[in-house]
Amino acid sequence: MTVMFHSTLDDPAEWVPRLQALLPGEDIRVWPDIGDPAGVEVAVVWIPPDGGLARLAGLRMVQSLGAGINQLGMHDFPSHVRVARLVDSGLTGMMTEYALLAALRYARNFDYHERAQRGSTWDYVMPTGVGSCPVGVLGLGVIGAAVARRLAENGFLVSGWARSNKTIDGVTCFSGNEGLPAFLHDLRVLINLLPLTPQTTNILDEKLFAMLPKGAFVVNIGRGAHLVDADLLAAIDSGHLGGATLDVFREEPLPAGHPFWLHPRITITPHCAGTGDPDSAAEVVAENIRRAKRGDPLLNEVDRARGY
Ligand code: NDP
Ligand code: OXD
Numbered sequence: 001m002t003v004m005f006h007s008t009l010d011d012p013a014e015w016v017p018r019l020q021a022l023l024p025g026e027d028i029r030v031w032p033d034i035g036d037p038a039g040v041e042v043a044v045v046w047i048p049p050d051g052g053l054a055r056l057a058g059l060r061m062v063q064s065l066g067a068g069i070n071q072l073g074m075h076d077f078p079s080h081v082r083v084a085r086l087v088d089s090g091l092t093g094m095m096t097e098y099a100l101l102a103a104l105r106y107a108r109n110f111d112y113h114e115r116a117q118r119g120s121t122w123d124y125v126m127p128t129g130v131g132s133c134p135v136g137v138l139g140l141g142v143i144g145a146a147v148a149r150r151l152a153e154n155g156f157l158v159s160g161w162a163r164s165n166k167t168i169d170g171v172t173c174f175s176g177n178e179g180l181p182a183f184l185h186d187l188r189v190l191i192n193l194l195p196l197t198p199q200t201t202n203i204l205d206e207k208l209f210a211m212l213p214k215g216a217f218v219v220n221i222g223r224g225a226h227l228v229d230a231d232l233l234a235a236i237d238s239g240h241l242g243g244a245t246l247d248v249f250r251e252e253p254l255p256a257g258h259p260f261w262l263h264p265r266i267t268i269t270p271h272c273a274g275t276g277d278p279d280s281a282a283e284v285v286a287e288n289i290r291r292a293k294r295g296d297p298l299l300n301e302v303d304r305a306r307g308y
Contacts, residue, residue: 215242
């Protein structure tokens, strides 16, 4: 198989030697030195190179270097091209750390004390523990379920919401549009871990925020287009929401001058909540390349009609 590797984030010097050792017979090329583009059968990419993947006329499989796949420009791929997302223990572990940190920070009022410190203000607020901090997770897939479990193990009151019914120890699960109001009504912290699809685009909007109790916090580590930026700003500035932690944005990098940058109640990280760890993820990618070669079902294959 001829395999093309391209990423603006993942270092080919870390990945390619590992993949080559796991796939001794395969020809692994790093963009832009790929020879004849029509010879590439597998693309291992985070975001496709400029011009997309359409020029790869012999393409059979795309392996995302992320858990999400909306950044691949999948609508450009012919229907026979199979797509796999990345499920990696390293990536999932990092996402659970980020979510736990954000939830603890709000549960223990660190956001409040950070603002007070900037005004040299000693302001005692009676602390309460995580046992009285209800946290909700939107999306209970590989990462959402791991986040929910980790929060529950750390003493939070945890609930979750997905398309289908779930059973997760220590987590109260809701599903479907009809389950959304009951899921949201008592949360202190809402963590978004949905995939970006036509059904979930703009889900974090004015209507959803109105279902959260006053003072709730939003943590978006899904995708930027889940969030309606103006609705978040309005909900925080009116005092309905307490603040937000955002790792993903409609436009990345977040443009200079965007009102999120300097907002005192918004914490920004540069889409770094989690990333695939080549030590664990290279084997997952290599196995999918072997499967593509044999024509077997892929690990974590995307249902292209469903969009995740
Ligand atoms: P999965 O595909 O495993 O899980 C998706 C979950 O979302 C499932 O529980 C699914 O429900 C639920 N879901 C999908 N559509 C709907 C809907 N319309 N209504 C309700 N629930 C829905 O994804 P992962 O857990 O692996 O990853 C989730 C997302 O996290 C990624 O798509 C990516 O956007 C983001 N991510 C961000 C990172 C970062 O660094 N910020 C890093 C990694 C991932 P059901 O189970 O019923 O199908
Ligand atoms: C991912 C991401 O989808 O890094 O893995 O956002």
